[in-house]
Amino acid sequence: MKLPFLLASAAIASAPSAPVVTANSQPNAPEAVSAPGSPAPVTPPRARLPGFAAELAQQPGVTMPSAWAVIADEIAWKALARASGYSRQQARWDYARSLIGRGRGSEALGVLDVMRQDDPDLLMVDAFRLARGAALALMARPADGFAELSAPGLVNNAEACAWRARTLAETGFADQALSQVDCARPALNARKGASRVPFLTAVARAAVESGKPEMAMRWLALLPDRDPAANLYRGRAYLGLGQAAEARLRFARVEKSGSMGQRIDARLSAIEAEVANGTLSNGAALKQLDAVRYVWRGDHVEERALRLSYRLSVETNDLQGALGAGATLFRFYDPGRQGPQFVAGLQAKLAAALDPQSKMPVDQAAGLYWEYRDLAPSGAEGDFLVARLGERLQAGGLYSRAADLLEHQLFVRARDLAQGPLSAKVASLHILAGRPDRALNALRKTVNGSYPDDMIYARKRVEAVALSQIGKVEEAFAVLQDVPGAAVLRAEILWKRRDWAGLATETAATLPLPAGNLSDVQQAAILRHAIALAMLGHEESLSGLRARYGPAFAGLPTAPAFDMLTAVVGSIDPAVVARAMAALPNVSPAGDLAELIEAGPITGKPIGA
Template identity: 55%
Template sequence: MARFVSLVALALTAGSPLAAFEPDKEVHDAPAGPTHNETEEHSPGPVATTSQTLPRFAAELAQRPLYAGATAWRVEGNARDRWIAARAERRQSARWDYARAMLGKGNAAEAFGILTLMEEDDADLALVPAFQLAKGVAHAMLRRNSDALAVLSGPGLRDNAEACAWRLRALVQRGDAGEALDEVECALPAINGRRDRSRIPFVLAAAEAAVNAGRPGMAMRWLGPLTDRDPAANLLRGRAYLALGEAQAGRLRLERALLDGTAEQQADARLALLEGEIDGGTLSPAQAIEKLEAVRFGWRGGPVEERALRRELKLAVASNDTAATLRSAATLIAYFEPRRDAGELLEQARAALSAVLAPDSSVPLAQAAGLYWDYRDLAPAGPEGDRLVARLAGRLQDAGLYERAADLLDHQLRTRAQDVVQGPLSVKVASLRILAGQPEKAIQVLRETEQAGYSNRMQWDRKRVEAVALHIIGKPEAAMAALEDVPGADLLLAEFAWKDAAWEQFATANGAALPGAGALDAPDQAQILRQAIALAMLGREEALVALRNRYSKAFEALPSAAVFDVLTRAVGSVDPATVSEAMGAIPSASPAGGIADLLDAAPDE
């Protein structure tokens, strides 16, 4: 027990993860071969704390020969024990041996941790090709392909066979088959230099690159030395045979992989068999897409799902299946490492989305709105994307789908609009919320987007909509407070009173805003005729006579002259039926403008 505690203490002071004390595990997919031999041993002694500055190691490592093959990844003796026991002056060298040993055993996560620790103590290591090679190998083993390629492509590694071999594997893992084949010639010395099972992953990578690049004959030549009982090799053989037109031989190899392969290899085999059916023309695009979805349901992630998605996307685009196009493109963009065609893929998705939302689209409006909502992150940025959203929101509003239109623009308001641009959009969203019977949400969106930078005109527009919402939810005092200092507030307050049949309040507010006695447009006429009704309801005979005398000449030549004559007669001199008929003939244009239309359209509470 005492020895275990001391070992833990040594590991901690050396900056080691406790995983260093786990037994080494042999990994099938690991490079191996003869190695650099660091023979200097050190007996256990005082161990420096992590705060102690270690001697620089970059120059020493740069002076060592750069490995050209698998010799980099095998270390004689127990590298872990030497690392734990190393004094400060040799600790970086011991760490280096231990990291190489971990890469040789396929323990990339442990190796990467040690390499990171080394770089923290000596930043210049990042400039040393040997260190770059080790770090790139760790990235590739961990399937961090872009990181691996970035590190392995430095000037000092460009023509290094071992770096080329690992770039080959990283490119295949990322799906760039053509670029991977470009690395083959450089990588050959490193691949051929491996005489044990560590050679197999590189051979499989080269064969996969050839299959994916449409060169099945080359793939078969790479696979020739591998046993016929290797499921990974059989997978590639099966795909190559199918590409060569030898369907029977291809199915046999793939069915064998189904029997003894891993779960991922079995999914790969099912996909390859399905690809053979698709290429053979035995399935319609819809049937093929459905079966590809089934393959994806059974296996998520990795190159298998990516290949299924890319085949699905190709079929969907060819058959104008917009929903499948968006689904497959969105999944590829969101969950898989970008390739060189990332820009083209995004443009395909955006074109499909724009086609769905076009006015002449055959996709039903509700379905189009659902597709946009599901894939809104694919929408174009900037003004083009704003126009797309505005067009869809307008169509939804015209169809009476106010809540969906509000949801759409609310997302735009909160995720895309910036600063004062939120002003007009917030008014639109709040108006749609009112039309959808959600006045509380209208008030909420206005208050959450409040800012000092709005112009006076924009502030007034926002206050008018807020006042309407407050009036609808039964808060007239708050509505009046919202309209304080807003130009034209009397007309809106009069509109509220008219809707509520509050004749006293209406006569006061409306009377203060009556037009002059000159030419009268439709809203002016409606305002005067409403005033006449309110005065009649209140029994204000003198005020009614004054109204008649003030505007009788202006109404003489207007179509509403008869209505004015009826409504301004002496109170009680006209029968109720005539008055009711005259009220129905009042021009519909409201003196309060579009904001009154909002009140008219709002659902009854």
């Protein structure tokens, strides 16, 4: 009978009141028009059962544990079922306080939330805020509970001080928790039996973690000798007093009778004691700490285990272990609680691992950075770290990993103008890795009209190379239309594609003057033009080329190749052309861009085919 009765009462309790029809809610009523430029009016939530906030504020405040008077569930449910209108909120309030007195925080919070929905003004009442804070604390949400308990009107409230001390101790703020004890003492003394145990245990924990074991023992003396939570902090207090044997016994008793969390805490405390006494080696301690962290995560116990793991890993020069434990502390706990040099130390260790002078292979260094990239310093220091690692990856031929690394830098760290040169670099690496599509994507996602002309031209050159490698040569040449010196790049693309007619036309107007010594680049340009003419069978043009440049090639290492190509033999032998190509200087008129173009496939007809 209880369950249907409870469901019925809950339905009555949460049923909305009838809507209020006003002139503005009529179907044909004109809508209110705000003045131009004025902010939209903010309408506060409408109270469905208004008035109880003022009534509750006038009632005696919640200052002692007696406010959580327990009511039998049957009586509370009957009161809820019979209540209507204004009295319903009072019945809910009585029931919520009873649930807190029983330690049923989640149910109490549910009732309080329904009350708040029906009367939002309740959030301005100190007693209501105190009840919410207590309910959240009972739900193991101490940080949320402390936020509710920090209302200005609760500063000197003994009951609020008791709950604040408990929530602060449970969130690791030991000194702040102890600062609440004097205010909370009347409420602590008024508690009897099991209801006082969590509060006294919290105060004892705060004393232990504040380095005050004598104070902790005085509070723990008020708790039963067999209580596992009390024995846990007795053991830690004994450690602080230098009584290792007594501490060991208390921890062993916790292992026998405590909850899972208490047993893990006792095990960790024993490890901490053995490390401090020097009876456990760092290596053995790290193995035991790994076992603790494997089975227990997410609270102050894991934080302590991580902190000790980090310290021991640093002492044993275990870079991977230090970064692993340190990164977890950095990501999931407050870095400010780990010491003033904690973050700087982590960043220094990451930088040392990525240093070119370190013995770590570059591929492992890249993996290490990728796993711990959130630890990298901000600003120029972090940018330099990434750029240096990218250069090492590129030098090692790991183009795809270098591209992925710098692409993360491009889209996560770089902003505005800084994206210009970096986007060209990322696109170049994608091309070298055989991914021209991703190169185009990186360039198009970072278009910015405020780039200076030189930067725009550099991006367009790389874009043209990427377009040529996916077969869009016409689009590539269109991109290069207004780029200075684009003829050299167009010629390089045509050379790569074995487009002999296009190459002959493109290079004819850019051949160097025959006077003076020819550089390697000039020799390569002339010989490529000659090869294009030879492949096209333009013997007359080859004769003119011979007459023009024959004297300049005399005595050069490439003279035999020039003679082979420009000799009038009646027909062109592809084998001669192939030998001439092999004799070309190992340079390109396109400079660094030639490497990008060479990374793509040869799409034209091979020589001799």
